[in-house]
Amino acid sequence: MDSTTPLPDPRPVYARATEQAAAVIAAVRPEQLAGPTPCREFDVRALLDHVVVVSLRLAAVGADGVPRAVDTATDGVPDDGWSAAYEEVRTRVIRAWESDERMAAPTRVPWGEMPGRAALSGFVMELVAHTWDLNEALGRPLVLDPELGEFALAAAHRALPEPERDPRRPFDAARPAPEGADANDRLAAWLGRRPLDRV
Template identity: 45%
Template sequence: MTTTTQTTDPRPLYDGALAWALGLVRGVRTDQLTLPTPCSEFDVRALLAHLVATPQRAAAVGRGEDPFSVPSSAPQPPGDDWAGAYAEAVDVVRAVWRDPELLDRPVRAPFGQVPGRAALMAYTSETLVHGWDLAVATGRPAEADPAIVEPVLAAMQRFLPAEPRGGRVPFEAPVPPRDGAGPTERLANWCGRATP
């Protein structure tokens, strides 16, 4: 991690990413739940289940719990109310990470023990990338606010090297961005997503 990453408060970035993703989740129609997504292992319903689990796991990390105590996909909510489930998870994770002392406290993330701010930056990236997946899959605008995405992209390009990928590094190789790609698309590309 660089000095910038070590001193940046990622909570406003995470908050913005969560708000953007929540808007996307709220816009999903029932007839879109079985559509494929750029994340080949997920259709839209499975992606929503993973999106809900992501802030649940980030909250567990902030509470000092084992991140793997939270499944990587949430159970289907009654009535397919993914927006309600995601909004609830967002409220919980925001409350957990309100304490600024968490930013410098070592936490156990799925990828190892790191300062809280590093874990939260990784969850911000995951939220943005899966938000991009959801937007692309459902035909919605797929760019979040560049002021949120640019610092996350820069941090991930430093924190997540281009090589090696696969195995213990659960990302595909970076995909060269297309001309004119916005920062959210470039972040998704860096994390191994091909633009459809």
């Protein structure tokens, strides 16, 4: 898909991505919260916090197109409460982005201003990537949806077309994908991730 091809509607894809993320989050056991993830700056607990906080920001953006600072809203989440915390916020995000007007309206996100359709596609990429991170950290309890991986990979190629990355970007330079890698593993490699058993 090139820059002249209309973007597909990301709303149903985002809803599916939240269902997949919710399933992986539901697999987290309290004793795994301090474990490492492929996203080096986060252990499992910090990654869960990040996913919930980014979702809270996305709900705010969906409401009026303007981001709001949300440092953390998860300090009070008990060790066994992450699934419930994410379930509540993902419902808010889907509701905030349900209008067709939001898809076309100018939307400010951390990486610039763009139509809502492009902004939400970027958030699909981030959520699918972090779901891969979490699934890796837990020992791959789920087989991740390859169609979500393909959508997120296309969004990643649009957002990050060059394999080398400026240090200010939140993703490392792209890595070669393992032979036979599926779409989710190719997404992870393009975003500079490597599986924990290869670190």
